[in-house]
Amino acid sequence: MSLRFSAISSLTSDAEIKAGEATQKVTAIFRENVFSLDKARAFLSDEAYKSLVASVKSGKKIDRSLANQIASGMRAWAEAKGVTHYTHWFQPLTGTTAEKHDSFFTLKSDGTPIEEFDGATLIQQEPDASSFPNGGIRATFEARGYTAWDPSSPAFIYEIAGGRTLCIPTIFVSYTGESLDNKAPLLKALEALGKAAVDVANLFDKNVTKVTPTLGWEQEYFVIDEALANARPDLVQAGRTVFGAAPAKGQQLEDHYFGSIPDRVYAFMRDFETEAYKLGIPLRTRHNEVAPAQYEVAPIFEEVNIAVDHNILLMDVMTRVAKRHKLKVLLHEKPFAGINGSGKHNNWSLATDTGINLLAPGKTPKTNLLFLTFFINIIKAVHDNADMLRASIASASNDHRLGANEAPPAIISVFVGEYLTKVLNDIETRVDEKFDEQDEAILKLDLHKSIPELLLDNTDRNRTSPFAFTGNKFEFRAVGSSANCANAMITLNAILADTLIKFKAEVDEIISKGTKKEIAVMQTLQKYIVDSKAVLFEGDGYSEAWEKEAEKRGLPNVKTTPLALDALATNKAKTLFEGLGIYTHRELEARHEIELENYLKKVQIEGRIMGDLALNHILPVAIAYQNKVAGNIQSLKSLGLAETSYKAQSELLARLSDHIQAIYTKVHEMTEARKIANAITDVRTRAIAYESQVKAKFFDEIRYHVDKLEHLVDNESWTLPKYREMLLLR
Ligand code: ADP
Numbered sequence: 001m002s003l004r005f006s007a008i009s010s011l012t013s014d015a016e017i018k019a020g021e022a023t024q025k026v027t028a029i030f031r032e033n034v035f036s037l038d039k040a041r042a043f044l045s046d047e048a049y050k051s052l053v054a055s056v057k058s059g060k061k062i063d064r065s066l067a068n069q070i071a072s073g074m075r076a077w078a079e080a081k082g083v084t085h086y087t088h089w090f091q092p093l094t095g096t097t098a099e100k101h102d103s104f105f106t107l108k109s110d111g112t113p114i115e116e117f118d119g120a121t122l123i124q125q126e127p128d129a130s131s132f133p134n135g136g137i138r139a140t141f142e143a144r145g146y147t148a149w150d151p152s153s154p155a156f157i158y159e160i161a162g163g164r165t166l167c168i169p170t171i172f173v174s175y176t177g178e179s180l181d182n183k184a185p186l187l188k189a190l191e192a193l194g195k196a197a198v199d200v201a202n203l204f205d206k207n208v209t210k211v212t213p214t215l216g217w218e219q220e221y222f223v224i225d226e227a228l229a230n231a232r233p234d235l236v237q238a239g240r241t242v243f244g245a246a247p248a249k250g251q252q253l254e255d256h257y258f259g260s261i262p263d264r265v266y267a268f269m270r271d272f273e274t275e276a277y278k279l280g281i282p283l284r285t286r287h288n289e290v291a292p293a294q295y296e297v298a299p300i301f302e303e304v305n306i307a308v309d310h311n312i313l314l315m316d317v318m319t320r321v322a323k324r325h326k327l328k329v330l331l332h333e334k335p336f337a338g339i340n341g342s343g344k345h346n347n348w349s350l351a352t353d354t355g356i357n358l359l360a361p362g363k364t365p366k367t368n369l370l371f372l373t374f375f376i377n378i379i380k381a382v383h384d385n386a387d388m389l390r391a392s393i394a395s396a397s398n399d400h401r402l403g404a405n406e407a408p409p410a411i412i413s414v415f416v417g418e419y420l421t422k423v424l425n426d427i428e429t430r431v432d433e434k435f436d437e438q439d440e441a442i443l444k445l446d447l448h449k450s451i452p453e454l455l456l457d458n459t460d461r462n463r464t465s466p467f468a469f470t471g472n473k474f475e476f477r478a479v480g481s482s483a484n485c486a487n488a489m490i491t492l493n494a495i496l497a498d499t500l501i502k503f504k505a506e507v508d509e510i511i512s513k514g515t516k517k518e519i520a521v522m523q524t525l526q527k528y529i530v531d532s533k534a535v536l537f538e539g540d541g542y543s544e545a546w547e548k549e550a551e552k553r554g555l556p557n558v559k560t561t562p563l564a565l566d567a568l569a570t571n572k573a574k575t576l577f578e579g580l581g582i583y584t585h586r587e588l589e590a591r592h593e594i595e596l597e598n599y600l601k602k603v604q605i606e607g608r609i610m611g612d613l614a615l616n617h618i619l620p621v622a623i624a625y626q627n628k629v630a631g632n633i634q635s636l637k638s639l640g641l642a643e644t645s646y647k648a649q650s651e652l653l654a655r656l657s658d659h660i661q662a663i664y665t666k667v668h669e670m671t672e673a674r675k676i677a678n679a680i681t682d683v684r685t686r687a688i689a690y691e692s693q694v695k696a697k698f699f700d701e702i703r704y705h706v707d708k709l710e711h712l713v714d715n716e717s718w719t720l721p722k723y724r725e726m727l728l729l730r
């Protein structure tokens with residue numbers, strides 16, 4: 001029996017649903033496994049606790065002797081919970097997380113066994129950097145890399161396979177200090193934006209001393225039966241199906257969205273939510289998504305750095321917990337062709353230490369101006385740096401999604417809603433010569449009341465925009481479901497920091513000439529609206545008309561990753577990132593190279609999988625069936641029947657033969673194209689070749705013939721689970 005049929009039969013015989021744990025209040029388990037400040041309080045001296053708090057709250061350095069105390073407090077807490085090992089937990093540029101577990105256990109010089117964990121080990125570790133992507137940084141410098149403790153993201157205990165490990169969130173840098181991970185540049189970008197935002201907020205409110213960017217992600221994913229997934233070598237190796245004919249019932253009935261969650265999936269959700277709560281991940285929402293077998297999970301928003309850590313941690317938790325339920329989570333942006341892909345909307349805003357959300361419309365003219373300042377600066381930042389934002393979400397897997405079914409296009413535009421469009425128009429036209437008292441009317445608008453009301457009304461919500469204002473936050477929707485949000489967040493926070501710094505300078509310049517502050521602000525905002533209104537779009541982002549319109553407006557529409565990544569190599573990008581102290585030229589070049597490598601390797605792997613499946617799974621079955629049909633024709637002929645009596649068989653045979661020939665030839669040609677691409681030394685040219693000469697030329701074409709065969713060949717002998725089975729059986 002083929003894996004396909006044994007999977008289907010095990011699915012129907014194993015139908016028993018593992019019950020989740022008894023229902024308990026979330027508050028009873030929330031943060032159980034996190035070394036949060038309240039736990040630190042119980043395990044640390046006053047002095048050590050104070051120093052930890054200062055480090056968490058304002059990034060103050062912790063001195064060595066106090067670090068020793070914190071480390072032993074952490075160990076005492078962890079050991080009381082059965083932990084034996086610890087690891088520095090970091091985010092190398094592979095897109096996942098990395099860990100290297102060490103035991104607390106050690107031997108003293110005289111052989112006495114003890115358990116130990118000191119400040120030095122808490123603060124710094126030295127994993128070999130040479131096997132992580134480094135974009136040539138290693139070649140020029142040193143193979144050594146360091147992980148360094150990030151006290152702002154609390155340590156946690158990860159329970160895996162019955163074992164418990166103390167995980168310490170860290171950054172990962174080379175021996176010479178270049179960042180080799182996602183967290184180090186993210187922390188720098190957040191700091192840069194924090195500073196720039198305080199300076200601008202202080203124009204209006206001197207009490208603001210800290211601004212913290214916030215992130216609430218919405219994670220979309222597919223869940224299918226594990227045995228069925230295991231019978232698909234493409235899902236196992238590439239996370240997506242490279243072949244598969246569309247099922248008769250796809251998502252056309254739209255009966256899955258917000259529908260009732262199937263029991264088996266529900267049990268899985270409850271189980272991973274419990275794990276997440278223990279880890280302090282504040283999950284809030286779960287529901288079915290549009291495509292069959294597609295779901296979403298979303299937390300309450302948090303500080304960006306923590307939200308990013310929580311998202312990658314959750315992706316891992318989900319993957320592991322799914323196994324217990326014999327399910328497989330697919331985080332790929334487009335696991336199945338022809339139905340919706342998965343994104344990870346990044347809801348993003350800025351909070352002050354005075355308790356204000358800077359993107360919440362104000363109640364008074366003063367707070368209105370504060371809101372409009374940040375709101376318009378963001379539009380300007382997106383307009384001026386759309387290319388970099390596009391690069392920040394570029395990946396081989398997201399290329400399948402952007403511009404496809406119900407996914408944002410590759411054109412970056414901003415949706416603000418009808419009401420704010422009007423406000424922006426008013427400012428643009430009415431602050432013409434010199435903004436004067438009379439124009440304060442604009443600021444007296446009750447934005448506070450009108451905007452949420454209008455935006456909450458669904459008619460004013462645009463789901464097709466890649467970057468939408470949703471009442472009190474922006475939602476960056478083009479981020480892919482498998483991505484580390486850090487990438488998008490580094491760029492978004494950096495470009496806003498840069499824009500705000502320039503804004504402040506322009507305003508100060510006008511003020512220095514004797515203009516009133518409010519007027520200086522309004523004049524600058526007006527100029528920004530004029531400069532950046534091309535990026536504003538309220539219509540259907542999925543339509544072809546928009547592509548044409550965007551082209552007229554001169555907005556970039558880069559459809560493939562290798563070209564989108566060019567934005568990392570521009571002088572603009574280098575100046576911006578270096579100016580803010582986020583990336584040096586060298587680091588940015590390294591990143592560019594790593595991303596190109598990642599891209600082409602993924603395409604290369606998919607090409608190989610296609611070849612393998614076509615030659616070893618599809619053709620043998622198709623040829624065997626072709627034989628059967630040919631044999632049938634032969635025997636009918638030998639009985640002396642007229643040609644008309646085996647006309648259908650002859651036609652079928654011809655069609656089978658055509659597809660078989662086409663697949664065989666195309667797979668061979670694709671292999672040759674890969675060889676040619678592999679010989680190209682320049683990584684960008686090689687990545688482009690993989691895109692245009694391998695993927696674009698062959699993937700769809702080979703798939704077309706294979707999917708045709710799926711419809712023609714005997715169902716009983718087809719070895720790969722079909723779409724209808726993966727998507728609809730549970
Ligand atoms: P939807 O966009 O699906 O309608 P919501 O608007 O309720 O859903 O919220 C989606 C996400 O936005 C949640 O993860 C939530 O935590 C997040 N969010 C809400 N307010 C903010 C904020 N000020 N900053 C960042 N994220 C936020």
Ligand code: MG
Binds near residue numbers: 345475
């Ligand atoms: Mg949303």
